Amino acid sequence: MEEKTIAGVKVALNEEGYFTNPEQWNEEIAKEIATEEGIELNDKHFEVLNFLREKFNEGEVLSIRKVGNSGIVNIKELYQLFPGGPLKKSSRIAGIPKPSSCV
């Protein structure tokens, strides 16, 4: 576990860079992590991030399929928004733990 200052806020991350305390997240932090990943966040990105955070808070196990059925984006669009590992990247940017689903 490490502490890192992102967008002026000290946040706790695990070894793989995922938030250990999702409460510390805000939109500015998300933008900065996304920039590290080479992604510039737009409204659609934020809709996905908020969906993920909401479902995480409800205790759901997240999967690409669930995001695809959310009505926000289809799976292909999700891959375009977060290229090269959509669920993991979006989860990291959304400040929630690493997804544990295999599908």
Added chain:
Amino acid sequence: MTIKKEENPLKKVCVICAKGSIEDVYATLVMANGAVMEGIEAKVFFTFFGLDAITKNRMKKLKTATLGNPAMRMPGGLPFPSLLGVLPGVEAGVSLMMKKGMEKLDIPPVEEFLEMIIAGGGEIYACKMAAEMFKLEKKDLWDEVIDIITVGDFYAMCGGENTQIIFT
């Protein structure tokens, strides 16, 4: 557990599916989809009975073998008597239970799973020899199948650094 990351990561998987039971096909689909989810390129080659998974009139009707399957269990975990497997309807019932169990785990039906792989940039191919053997043409196969190709064509796609071939 902390997963130790390989410094020199996997870039491409080529998955071969040669069997047509639910669990064999899903092994392929899970491995291929798992790859694209991680940003790893995936190419999938369906051959022999595996072709059922991408044949229009069969892909929705895959079954689990209730005969000759020593790992079969009754609900609750008791051994599944082999003789039960021969009764009419048992294979269909068991297959339906498998499908329901997977749906509960958010594992999609075959066609939707294939669509997920394609959405992630994965590519689906059919084996020429097996297609000829089963008298299948491109029109009999799922529309998103890129082509019917030879083993040599498939191997030609499987080159490159950090590529693995997976046979399920």
